[in-house]
Amino acid sequence: MNNTNNMSNWFLRLAVLYLIAGVSLGLFMAASHDHSMYPAHAHLNLLGWVSLSLFGLFYRAFPKAAQTGLAKAHFWIYVPSHFVQMVLLTLLFRGYAAVEPALGVASSLVGVAILCFSFTVWNSTRRAD
Ligand code: HEM
Numbered sequence: 001m002n003n004t005n006n007m008s009n010w011f012l013r014l015a016v017l018y019l020i021a022g023v024s025l026g027l028f029m030a031a032s033h034d035h036s037m038y039p040a041h042a043h044l045n046l047l048g049w050v051s052l053s054l055f056g057l058f059y060r061a062f063p064k065a066a067q068t069g070l071a072k073a074h075f076w077i078y079v080p081s082h083f084v085q086m087v088l089l090t091l092l093f094r095g096y097a098a099v100e101p102a103l104g105v106a107s108s109l110v111g112v113a114i115l116c117f118s119f120t121v122w123n124s125t126r127r128a129d
């Protein structure tokens with residue numbers, strides 16, 4: 001990712017894909033009256049659409065931050081781990097209880113990526129300008 005806004009662009013592009021997935025599942029739940037998948041719906045929308053959009057807008061506002069190793073770790077840990085987390089969460093609520101340990105690993109990696117992001121935000125906002 002060499003161009004300054006590339007990371008921001010990819011976060012925003014992936015965010016709307018999660019919005020489509022989250023809203024589609026919401027419409028399916030509403031139409032079928034089967035709300036059992038609501039945790040997958042909630043986290044597709046909140047860890048997907050909402051969080052990825054905020055990451056994208058942050059790296060837009062602080063383009064230098066996107067150049068750091070920590071920001072790259074944030075992107076490359078968050079995006080695959082969150083994707084795996086959503087697939088496993090969906091399987092869990094379809095009755096595949098055996099995915100739970102792997103879901104725990106994927107969710108913990110999402111937590112690690114969030115720490116990378118949090119350090120990046122603190123580092124980038126140290127000065128008022
Ligand atoms: C057309 C769009 C949407 C539809 C049809 C829809 C539908 C639903 C339905 C049927 C539920 C289950 C309600 C329940 O059983 O308590 C639900 C829960 C939820 N939705 Fe959506 N949703 C939509 C968009 C969104 C978006 C865009 C977000 C977030 C940005 C969102 C966040 C949530 C959350 C957090 C819950 C869980 C709430 C709780 O714990 O009670 N939804 N949604």
Ligand code: HEM
Pocket residue numbers: 038039040042043046047050051107108110111
């Ligand atoms: C690695 C990150 C996360 C993990 C492991 C996680 C885990 C969970 C769990 C276990 C629940 C209870 C689900 C249930 O009712 O059975 C839950 C609920 C909820 N979480 Fe998260 N969460 C994470 C991140 C987030 C974030 C970043 C947001 C908001 C931006 C969020 C918003 C919610 C909401 C609104 C609910 C209530 C709706 C629901 O039960 O699905 N979560 N979360």
